[in-house]
Amino acid sequence: MPDPSLLPTFEDILAAAERQRGYVRTTPVLTHAAIDAEAGARIFVKAECLQVTGSFKMRGATNRLAQIPPEGRAGGVVAFSSGNHAQGVARAARLFGMPAVIVMPSDAPQVKMDGVRADGGEIVLYDRNRESREEISNRLAAERGAVVVPSYDDRDIIAGQGTAGLEFARQMQADGEALDALICCTGGGGLITGIALAFERLSPDTRIWTAEPEAHDDWARSLEAGVILSNAPGTRSICDAILTPEPGKLTFAIGKRLLAGGLRVSDADVRGAMRLAARHLKIVAEPGGAAALAAAVRRLPDELKGKRIGVLVTGGNVDMADFLKVLLSDD
Amino acid sequence: MPDPSLLPTFEDILAAAERQRGYVRTTPVLTHAAIDAEAGARIFVKAECLQVTGSFKMRGATNRLAQIPPEGRAGGVVAFSSGNHAQGVARAARLFGMPAVIVMPSDAPQVKMDGVRADGGEIVLYDRNRESREEISNRLAAERGAVVVPSYDDRDIIAGQGTAGLEFARQMQADGEALDALICCTGGGGLITGIALAFERLSPDTRIWTAEPEAHDDWARSLEAGVILSNAPGTRSICDAILTPEPGKLTFAIGKRLLAGGLRVSDADVRGAMRLAARHLKIVAEPGGAAALAAAVRRLPDELKGKRIGVLVTGGNVDMADFLKVLLSDD
Numbered sequence: 001m002p003d004p005s006l007l008p009t010f011e012d013i014l015a016a017a018e019r020q021r022g023y024v025r026t027t028p029v030l031t032h033a034a035i036d037a038e039a040g041a042r043i044f045v046k047a048e049c050l051q052v053t054g055s056f057k058m059r060g061a062t063n064r065l066a067q068i069p070p071e072g073r074a075g076g077v078v079a080f081s082s083g084n085h086a087q088g089v090a091r092a093a094r095l096f097g098m099p100a101v102i103v104m105p106s107d108a109p110q111v112k113m114d115g116v117r118a119d120g121g122e123i124v125l126y127d128r129n130r131e132s133r134e135e136i137s138n139r140l141a142a143e144r145g146a147v148v149v150p151s152y153d154d155r156d157i158i159a160g161q162g163t164a165g166l167e168f169a170r171q172m173q174a175d176g177e178a179l180d181a182l183i184c185c186t187g188g189g190g191l192i193t194g195i196a197l198a199f200e201r202l203s204p205d206t207r208i209w210t211a212e213p214e215a216h217d218d219w220a221r222s223l224e225a226g227v228i229l230s231n232a233p234g235t236r237s238i239c240d241a242i243l244t245p246e247p248g249k250l251t252f253a254i255g256k257r258l259l260a261g262g263l264r265v266s267d268a269d270v271r272g273a274m275r276l277a278a279r280h281l282k283i284v285a286e287p288g289g290a291a292a293l294a295a296a297v298r299r300l301p302d303e304l305k306g307k308r309i310g311v312l313v314t315g316g317n318v319d320m321a322d323f324l325k326v327l328l329s330d331d
Numbered sequence: 332m333p334d335p336s337l338l339p340t341f342e343d344i345l346a347a348a349e350r351q352r353g354y355v356r357t358t359p360v361l362t363h364a365a366i367d368a369e370a371g372a373r374i375f376v377k378a379e380c381l382q383v384t385g386s387f388k389m390r391g392a393t394n395r396l397a398q399i400p401p402e403g404r405a406g407g408v409v410a411f412s413s414g415n416h417a418q419g420v421a422r423a424a425r426l427f428g429m430p431a432v433i434v435m436p437s438d439a440p441q442v443k444m445d446g447v448r449a450d451g452g453e454i455v456l457y458d459r460n461r462e463s464r465e466e467i468s469n470r471l472a473a474e475r476g477a478v479v480v481p482s483y484d485d486r487d488i489i490a491g492q493g494t495a496g497l498e499f500a501r502q503m504q505a506d507g508e509a510l511d512a513l514i515c516c517t518g519g520g521g522l523i524t525g526i527a528l529a530f531e532r533l534s535p536d537t538r539i540w541t542a543e544p545e546a547h548d549d550w551a552r553s554l555e556a557g558v559i560l561s562n563a564p565g566t567r568s569i570c571d572a573i574l575t576p577e578p579g580k581l582t583f584a585i586g587k588r589l590l591a592g593g594l595r596v597s598d599a600d601v602r603g604a605m606r607l608a609a610r611h612l613k614i615v616a617e618p619g620g621a622a623a624l625a626a627a628v629r630r631l632p633d634e635l636k637g638k639r640i641g642v643l644v645t646g647g648n649v650d651m652a653d654f655l656k657v658l659l660s661d662d
Contacts, residue, residue: 022506028359028381033449047381049613050359111610118364175353278654279442282380282615282647316613320658323609327655 002249010201012159013166013194016063020163023062023095025052027164029171032280038297040305044179045293046168047283049316053115055241055289056164056191056314057081057088057151063160064149065092073098075145080104080133082240083112084315085151090121101140103133109240109286109319129234152188153248162194168310169202179206182310183263185291186210186219187242189251191314196258206310207260211295213237213267218246219255220262228252238267238322241288241315263301268331269294275327277313284323289315333580341532343490344497344525347394351494354393354426356383358495360502363611369628371636375510376624377499378614380647384446386572386620387495387522387645388412388419388482394491395480396423404429406476411435411464413571414443415646416482421452432471434464440571440617440650460565483519484579493525499641500533510537513641514594516622517541517550518573520582522645527589537641538591542626544568544598549577550586551593559583569598569653572619572646594632599662600625606658608644615654620646 030045048056065077076099079089086102093100100121104113105128116123124140126133141148150157172179182199184192192210199206210219215235222229230246237243247255265273270287273294277285285293292311300309318326361376379387396408407430410420417433424431431452435444436459447454455471457464472479481488503510513530515523523541530537541550546566553560561577568574578586596604601618604625608616616624623642631640649657 025359025361028356030356030381050361050378050381054613275651278615279651282385284609284613284615320606320610324655324658327651327658 060160061088152190165195165198391491392419483521496526496529511638
């Protein structure tokens with residue numbers, strides 16, 4: 001159990017929302033009867049693919065970098081990421097006047113590398129299966145006097161992502177709706193646990209579920225076991241954004257207390273959700289970003305049928321060639 | 332010059348916003364550096380493709396139908412439309428408990444017909460080149476005792492669409508930005524003139540431009556001539572949503588006073604804008620809905636270079652097969 005002082009609070013999320021003002025966009029909540037019909041439930045989609053940099057990661061990066069004091073900014077920041085955290089950090093670094101170096105897997109989508117470079121970020125590639133991105137990042141940080149910006153297991157990152165939950169809960173309240181459940185994809189778990197902390201205060205009856213690739217179900221198994229379990233190395237999925245080896249220590253401490261359980265989706269489920277999102281919601285979702293919608297429309301547990309379900313679509317950074325393949329598929 | 336009492340006022344737009352509460356969504360304003368670079372200006376995109384029913388038309392339909400008194404609702408409503416007004420009217424009719432019959436061209440996109448039917452609307456098809464949709468609508472209305480809901484040349488429709496402008500101007504104010512110009516596609520002109528009335532009050536220095544297919548440039552020519560001019564019959568464009576024969580009488584009376592001029596785009600420009608919108612903004616725009624973005628990124632007049640330009644992306648109701656063809660194109 002981590003030191004409780006390392007865990008974010010609801011008040012940290014409120015403070016993050018203040019820091020994000022002017023940098024982060026309020027994303028809409030979208031609905032469509034055809035998606036409700038597929039799911040057998042009422043589905044409310046918060047479209048974080050429409051966020052600045054194309055994913056929710058801008059929220060945490062802004063909150064973290066805003067708190068680096070001016071005298072600590074010269075050495076810049078280092079982050080490792082498959083691409084969405086990378087873009088969030090690169091953008092926040094540019095806005096706060098810091099250099100950024102990002103350690104990315106050599107198979108990251110081109111659109112994510114382009115996003116980092118467009119914000120002036122320097123990319124260092126590594127081999128996902130042979131090299132340790134943590135070691136590379138720590139070495140770079142030591143060489144440059146840079147601040148390492150973790151992608152999820154960090155109080156300020158979790159609180160920063162949690163503003164998506166703050167917004168979502170308030171949007172539902174404004175519409176006079178209360179969510180019975182919420183589904184969010186999980187990599188390291190920074191977003192879902194930030195959201196869970198926001199909902200604990202604002203909508204405590206909403207039960208919160210993870211969504212993951214079925215071969216990469218570390219959160220589902222860890223929640224079932226009550227301890228952190230890892231994925232077998234080398235498992236594959238189209239959901240590049242959420243292939244983290246295991247839950248974080250901080251995020252799991254929060255998740256164990258606040259999450260209801262885990263849902264598993266196949267690549268075909270994800271493609272189906274991406275097609276539905278484009279056709280009916282008019283949004284471009286990336287594979288990892290569509291995992292929770294896939295769980296809602298294809299794998300919804302019986303206990304959630306007929307209920308009001310919140311779904312996070314977390315990112316839209318997919319190469320157009322891959323997006324085309326998905327639209328052409330019919331599985 | 333039409334009777335001034337037939338023209339909507341800013342106060343009518345405020346009243347429309349009240350009537351729309353709970354039926355219409357606040358759509359986000361999206362930006363991306365790559366789009367700014369293409370345009371040579373700062374582009375702020377209001378994404379009405381994310382509106383309920385997939386286009387701004389829900390705004391006007393809600394405002395119009397909300398004002399039909401209970402004793403007038405039994406006969407239902409009749410509308411003619413290529414598809415977006417159709418869906419707005421069908422949805423509003425369902426919400427207000429009225430039957431709806433929609434006169435649609437036989438070549439309307441499938442997704443638009445599906446949308447009407449999903450809301451319980453009855454579709455009567457007509458041949459765009461041989462039959463008069465006005466005559467068919469009037470006959471149906473007489474037979475059924477139904478209210479004809481015009482698609483643009485109507486005080487309540489214009490005021491209802493104008494709430495998109497109210498929202499846009501307020502969103503820009505909240506972000507501390509002022510638009511130098513705004514570009515909006517025009518069919519009959521209900522949206523752009525409603526927006527112009529909202530901006531006249533809230534952002535009077537913003538100059539407002541139409542965007543149209545180059546072979547279907549009735550607004551541009553009419554504004555240049557100072558009188559309503561028509562398109563030659565049978566002109567073709569992929570922008571199915573905005574192929575209206577000529578400006579409306581009410582909308583032109585407003586437009587003549589408040590619009591700066593007209594921009595013309597090719598089908599290739601529109602495809603390019605649809606690709607940019609998907610890749611960078613993560614939205615699905617239909618061809619007509621992307622015409623203003625096409626004008627911004629491919630046909631921006633020199634006087635608007637370097638300025639802050641608002642752009643309406645007005646709808647996203649495109650058949651997926653057609654959307655795929657656009658993503659595969661590179662013109």
